[in-house]
Amino acid sequence: MLTERQRLILAAIIQDYAKTGKAVGSKSLLEQLGLAVSSATVRNEMASLEEQGLLQKEHTSSGRVPSQRGYRYYVDKLMRRRQLSEAVHQSLERVFSRNFQQIDDLVQQMVTEMANLTGYTVIALKPESVDTRxxxxxxxxxxxxxxxxxxxxxxxxxxxxxxxxxxxxxxxxxxxxxxxxxxxxxxxxxxxxxxxxxxxxxxxxxxxxxxxxxxxxxxxxxxxxxIRDKVFVGGRLNLMDFTVDTNLQEVKQLYQLLDAPTAMRHVVGNANDGVLVQIGDENGNSLLSPYSLVSATYRVPQHGVGAVAILGPTSMMYADMVELVDVYRTALSQQLLEYYR
The missing domain is CATH 3.30.390.60 (Heat-inducible transcription repressor hrca homolog; domain 3)
Incomplete structure (x- = not known):
């Protein structure tokens, strides 16, 4: 059980590390949070969080970075949903106000737009072809x-x-x-x-x-x-920006995984209509263990279930990605429902 101050410190470290990619020290935390305590007190709190497995030291710095367990705690207990930014509203307008002849065109436009917006790799699956005629x-x-x-x-x-x-x-x-x-x-x-x-x-x-x-x-x-299932991928090359291992064989295998519909339907899972956040080893695939996957399924009545997912580093801005996946899967579902009508 974390104290309120420890919760503030953990959330601040996760958010700061996502923005800068650098280990966070007690001095910067003290300035950022405006806590009426000493730097030594903040260091003690960070040490306690480390003992609980929520933070870990980085070899090149005296500061701390989040652990996989720390990210999980943050997503489950500290993360707050955010309002959509103007950039997201404009992005939605660009994708869903266009006329399209084929559903494939719409889905591909969507994943490309989301990838440009986030800098990550975006994956989508159309509803399974249960009633295609x-x-x-x-x-x-x-x-x-x-x-x-x-x-x-x-x-x-x-x-x-x-x-x-x-x-x-x-x-x-x-x-x-x-x-x-x-x-x-x-x-x-x-x-x-x-x-x-x-x-x-x-x-x-x-x-x-x-x-x-x-x-x-x-x-x-x-x-x-x-009617063959197909994976739509946006931002394939973005993957290279946050790949921690430069093993080209593993990167090649990861790209092959992204193009495999059956495998991707299994990977994105099912969050009972919510947004699912899988971090590191939780992805259930060694190729995805260095990354986080934020995904959600969507349903089009009489036509099946599709999915939208963002693949990025474990240091991603989770609240933003959860909101983005949620709003895009909802918009896509509504657009497809209108199309089939």
Whole structure:
């Protein structure tokens, strides 16, 4: 149990260290807090906090820096929510007042804006594609026998893939198949369409349409890609500004982790609709142990759960990051809900 003075000192050290990156000494604390005590008293309090594992000494200085346990205590018991700054209001306006054609564009704009605002790395996941539907399918001639298959889903996502027709086959020879797909499969959930493709549809089409059944496999592949989970990352290079270990192999592995949707959904966890702060080893992954992750999930009814997270140093300004993640995930959820309506 900390005294009120110890709580003031711990909070001041954490906030000061986040701003300067330098160990904090008793003299600067005394000036900052205006305590009516001696410098020796402040040193004794700092020593007590160190004994409790909340502070630690830095080798190059007589001052103290926060420990992982100290950060945890601060986040759980000392941190106060802050009002949004004007810079954040302007940032929200830049992101959410723009027109966008695809959800991917909006989410990527958001993580890029947040990364520019914080100087950290920002990660986002769209809601899982539980109700994404097929809106349209078409084939576009490119050059000679080269054709592009284009699939549009109801969330505005456009997925395409080019392929080459067998010699002697014209793209118009596939018109009946494209027409059949658009007449029978449009507006169905993608997962149902994929189930249909793996069932007896190819056999039914062979009876009525003279076209290679192998082409349905291509259609299925492009369709599956249209709902594949994806991680949106902003400020990738910012990671190098606060990476404590210059081991290039570990940095490479960390970048690979950030691009893995399944792994990132596991890492961001679930704070029961609140904002989750994971510090150091709490991240549950050795690659993330030098960092802190501030994350929150958001829900879009009938469409699933997404997530927004900020990855930064353990010395980040936690109150600011918690507020930022919270306001952005709320704004994104509302924007997506309006879009789907």
């Amino acid at each position: 097929l809106s349209g399918f078409r084939l576009v001639p490119v050059d000679g026998q080269q054709i592009m298959a284009i699939i549009v889903t109801n969330d505005g996502q456009v997925t395409s893939q080019s392929f080459r027709l067998p010699e002697g086959m014209d793209v118009h020879g596939l018109d009946d198949m494209v027409r059949y797909i658009n007449q029978t499969l449009v507006n169905q959930p993608i997962v149902d369409v994929l189930r249909t493709l793996s069932g007896d549809l190819p056999l039914k089409m062979e009876r009525t349409i003279r076209t290679p059944v192998a082409f349905l496999q291509l259609f299925g592949d492009v369709l599956a890609r249209s």
